[in-house]
Structures are given as structure tokens and as C-alpha cells.
Amino acid sequence: MRIIACLFIAFLSANASAAPHGDELYARHCSSCHGNDGKGGVGVPLALPSFLDSVSDEYLQKTIRQGRPGRIMPAFDVLSDAQLTAVVKHLRSWSDKPAPKEDNSVIKGNAKKGKVLFAKYCMQCHGEDGSGGKGTGVTFSRKRDLPIIAPALNNAGFLASATDVMLRDTITYGREGTPMTSMLVAGLTETDIDDIVSYIRSMEEAAERSKQALNGNGSDSPVIMVDSPYDLDETVANLKQAITDQNFTLIRTEYLEHGLVEEGKENKKQVALHFCNFGFLFKALSVDPRVGMFLPCRVTVIENDGKVQVSTINPKRLGKLFNNHELDEYCDEMYEVYSTLLEDATL
Amino acid sequence: MKAITRNILVLVLSSVATVLHAGDMLMVRTQQKFPEAMLTLQTSVKEHGYAITRVQRIDIGLTGMGYETDKYRVVFVGKPEEIQYLIGKYPVLAAYMPPQISIFAEEGDTVLVTANPIIYAEMITDESDRVIFQRWESDVYSVFDDIREADE
Numbered sequence: 001m002r003i004i005a006c007l008f009i010a011f012l013s014a015n016a017s018a019a020p021h022g023d024e025l026y027a028r029h030c031s032s033c034h035g036n037d038g039k040g041g042v043g044v045p046l047a048l049p050s051f052l053d054s055v056s057d058e059y060l061q062k063t064i065r066q067g068r069p070g071r072i073m074p075a076f077d078v079l080s081d082a083q084l085t086a087v088v089k090h091l092r093s094w095s096d097k098p099a100p101k102e103d104n105s106v107i108k109g110n111a112k113k114g115k116v117l118f119a120k121y122c123m124q125c126h127g128e129d130g131s132g133g134k135g136t137g138v139t140f141s142r143k144r145d146l147p148i149i150a151p152a153l154n155n156a157g158f159l160a161s162a163t164d165v166m167l168r169d170t171i172t173y174g175r176e177g178t179p180m181t182s183m184l185v186a187g188l189t190e191t192d193i194d195d196i197v198s199y200i201r202s203m204e205e206a207a208e209r210s211k212q213a214l215n216g217n218g219s220d221s222p223v224i225m226v227d228s229p230y231d232l233d234e235t236v237a238n239l240k241q242a243i244t245d246q247n248f249t250l251i252r253t254e255y256l257e258h259g260l261v262e263e264g265k266e267n268k269k270q271v272a273l274h275f276c277n278f279g280f281l282f283k284a285l286s287v288d289p290r291v292g293m294f295l296p297c298r299v300t301v302i303e304n305d306g307k308v309q310v311s312t313i314n315p316k317r318l319g320k321l322f323n324n325h326e327l328d329e330y331c332d333e334m335y336e337v338y339s340t341l342l343e344d345a346t347l
Numbered sequence: 348m349k350a351i352t353r354n355i356l357v358l359v360l361s362s363v364a365t366v367l368h369a370g371d372m373l374m375v376r377t378q379q380k381f382p383e384a385m386l387t388l389q390t391s392v393k394e395h396g397y398a399i400t401r402v403q404r405i406d407i408g409l410t411g412m413g414y415e416t417d418k419y420r421v422v423f424v425g426k427p428e429e430i431q432y433l434i435g436k437y438p439v440l441a442a443y444m445p446p447q448i449s450i451f452a453e454e455g456d457t458v459l460v461t462a463n464p465i466i467y468a469e470m471i472t473d474e475s476d477r478v479i480f481q482r483w484e485s486d487v488y489s490v491f492d493d494i495r496e497a498d499e
Binding site: 027028031032033036041042074251257259260261270274276278279281282285289292293294295298300302304309311318322 | 371372374375376378398399400401403405408409412414416419421423425427430431434438439441442443444445447448449451453454456458459460461462466469470495498
């Protein structure tokens with residue numbers, strides 16, 4: 001017993017004193033989106049010298065900790081402070097220059113004037129309301145020679161991470177290797193830039209409301225499920241007709257246990273209909289290439305003790321997994337499609 | 348074994364097995380090209396005792412309809428007895444069974460993504476069944492580790 005207790009204490013001590021390995025943490029938590037070498041993918045490129053040399057360690061830590069609500073980057077609240085520091089240190093290994101010190105000075109410009117300037121100089125890339133560029137990932141939505149999508153400036157996570165001075169410096173000097181050019185070179189004065197910083201900062205309240213909205217509405221059921229008044233075969237036939245009526249292509253109808261058990265021994269009371277609208281699918285994948293994990297569209301029909309139930313995933317609920325508000329309209333549309341299918345087939 | 352000794356060992360083992368993640372979506376990137384990554388995935392999935400019930404070729408469907416796309420497949424995986432048990436007990440889970448893993452090319456790399464199986468546990472009423480999803484979650488981490496380690 002004493003030996004085991006000593007081993008346990010030694011184990012805990014070793015764990016507590018072992019410095020986390022930033023490269024390993026990065027590989028596990030970050031590389032799937034940002035690339036093994038930080039050159040980007042589903043996520044933005046991090047290894048750009050002009051980015052790393054202009055943001056403080058605190059900015060990176062806050063970004064990792066808080067994420068970007070609705071913009072794919074999740075909040076890594078599971079990482080310890082030591083792990084967070086290790087990840088940031090790993091990011092720093094991609095630049096020869098030391099990290100700039102964080103400067104929390106408040107810049108007091110004229111937000112009203114800044115709004116006018118924003119519309120003229122920033123809106124084209126960052127959007128009318130600062131919601132950033134569209135799409136993610138190089139697979140479908142982004143040409144491979146484009147280094148970055150314009151970030152959402154009105155995002156609560158961004159505004160909580162970026163200081164006024166960081167915003168000012170980025171606007172002033174731009175980011176080499178990205179479409180973000182120096183606004184000083186473009187003809188703006190330092191006062192103009194301060195005004196734009198104040199306008200961006202004024203987006204904070206709306207950003208917080210948007211974040212709250214994303215966090216809320218989590219009570220939706222994970223499935224859309226209805227009872228059918230028809231028997232299984234008739235329900236399946238109705239669904240096939242409804243799928244065609246909705247301009248979807250029926251890919252196949254199979255037993256749910258297909259591939260799980262020997263052919264011919266499947267439970268004949270469990271059927272899945274797979275279907276697709278390729279135009280819609282392509283658009284959704286362009287917005288977020290990860291949506292494939294719930295593809296293709298599917299309705300399941302199950303008969304239990306004479307009771308027939310029809311169900312689908314609830315796209316509205318699953319949409320939250322992606323932390324990508326651009327997907328919302330597609331999830332809403334698919335929710336309507338699924339609901340209509342189920343309603344039409346069971347009327 | 349005395350209870351306290353057993354508890355300590357369980358605590359030690361669970362500390363070793365702890366894997367951190369940001370949320371309910373699990374992803375991994377590999378520098379393997381798509382065909383090699385797909386082979387590594389299928390090999391590892393089978394080694395973990397799961398059957399591959401189907402590989403949906405999303406890219407073939409898209410290109411067939413005139414849309415330009417890189418390699419994109421969805422792999423359905425599961426253990427027959429577990430899937431049958433779960434759907435029999437919880438028909439509400441049918442829409443999510445068998446679980447699926449997306450695999451797609453991203454430039455020279457390949458990315459894999461799946462929902463964390465633990466999210467399905469919210470649809471069960473018997474807490475003793477949660478262990479199934481916890482094991483699936485652990486297996487996904489292990490499969491993704493195999494894929495990551497194939498780069499080394």
C-alpha cells in the first residue's frame with residue numbers, strides 16, 4: 001500500500017513539474033485547422049511574420065482562450081495556463097523577432113468619423129458591419145494563392161483580445177503578405193486611423209449581444225422525429241416521393257444495418273434513405289468543409305411493435321458544433337427541408 | 348485489492364488517459380496524401396474493432412454533377428452489437444448511427460473530422476450506457492493518434 005501511495009505521489013509530482021510541450025499541444029489542438037507548419041487551412045495562417053511580429057503574447061493567449069464565437073475558432077478553455085504559454089511559445093518559434101509588449105493604452109478617436117472612413121477604406125474586405133470575409137478552408141471556398149480571409153472585426157473574441165494600440169498599428173502599417181495594406185500609405189492621417197480604431201471598438205456592445213445569442217437557444221432537440229400513421233413500406237414510399245418533390249436526388253435506400261451484419265440478415269424494420277441536392281451541398285461545403293461529417297442527407301424509418309417512427313438529425317442543433325455563423329442559413333434551410341419531408345410523408 | 352488501492356490506480360490511469368480537446372468536434376491533420384491517409388484510417392478503425400459499413404464518395408457525386416472539388420469521402424463505422432443495442436433501446440439515436448468520419452484533402456495534407464461521440468450521450472436515459480460513448484470517444488482519439496503518428 002505504501003509503495004503504491006509513493007508511486008502515486010511521484011506520478012503527480014512528475015506531472016506537475018513537467019513542462020508542457022508546445023509543439024505537441026499545437027499538433028493535437030491547432031494543426032488540424034492551422035496546418036502543421038502554421039500556413040493555414042480551415043483556419044487562418046499563423047506563421048506569417050507580419051502577423052506574429054505585430055501581436056503580443058497576451059493577444060495570442062486571449063485568442064486561444066476565448067476563441068472567435070461564430071467564426072470557427074473554438075474557445076480552448078480546457079488548456080491550463082502553462083499549456084497556453086507553451087503553445088504561444090511554439091507559435092513564436094516561427095519568427096526571429098521578439099514578441100511586442102502589450103500596450104493597453106486607450107485610443108480616443110471620433111467613432112462617427114471613423115465609421116465613414118471604415119466604409120470607404122475597410123468595408124470592402126471586412127464587410128459593412130465588420131463581420132469579415134466569407135468562407136473558410138482552402139478546399140472549396142478559397143483560392144490556394146490567397147493567404148488569408150479578412151477577419152471579423154466585430155467579433156467579441158477578437159475585440160476582447162486586440163488592444164487599441166494593436167488595431168492602430170495594424171491599420172497604420174498593414175500586414176505584409178496579406179491583402180491588408182498600410183492605411184498611412186493609402187493616405188489616411190494618424191487622427192483618421194484613431195477614429196477608425198474608435199469605430200471598431202464601438203462594435204463591442206453588438207459583438208457581446210451576438211455572442212450571447214450564439215450561446216443561447218441550446219434547447220433544440222438533437223433530432224427531428226415524428227410518428228407515421230402508415231406502415232413501414234408505405235412510409236418509405238411516401239418519403240421517396242417527398243424527397244423528389246423537394247428537388248433532392250435519392251442516392252439509395254438501404255437497411256440501417258447495411259455493412260454491419262451479413263447481407264440478408266439485416267433488421268428489415270430499420271431503413272435509411274440517403275439523398276442529396278448537389279448544388280446545395282457544394283454551397284454548404286464552400287462555407288465550411290467540415291459539414292461532411294453529417295452527409296449525405298438521410299432519413300431513418302424504424303418500426304417497433306407496429307409503431308413507425310421517422311427521424312433525421314436536427315441541422316439547427318448540429319450547426320452549433322461548427323461555431324460558424326455562416327452555416328446558420330444552410331442549417332435553417334435544411335431544417336425546413338427535413339421538417340417538410342417528414343410532414344409530407346406522414347400526413 | 349483494497350478499495351483505496353483500486354481507487355488510486357483508477358485515478359492514475361485516468362490521469363494518463365486524459366486527452367484535452369476544445370469542444371464537441373474532433374479533428375486531425377496528416378501530411379499523408381489522401382489515399383495513404385484513407386488507408387491509415389481504415390486500418391486503424393479495423394484494429395480498434397470497428398467495421399466500416401460504407402465509404403460515401405462525396406467528391407464523385409459532386410464532380411459528376413459538374414462541381415469542382417478535391418477528394419472528399421465520408422466513412423461510416425461501428426460495432427454491430429453496439430449499434431443494434433443502442434438503436435433498439437434508443438430509436439432516437441438512429442439518425443446518428445452508425446457514426447461517421449469525414450476525410451478530405453486540403454492541398455497536400457488530409458484532414459479528418461468527426462463529431463465527438465460523447466455528444467450522443469445526451470440522447471440516452473440510462474446513464475450506465477454512457478460508457479459506450481466514452482469508449483468510442485477514446486477510440487476516436489486513439490485512431491486520430493495513429494493517423495498523426497503516421498507522419499513521424
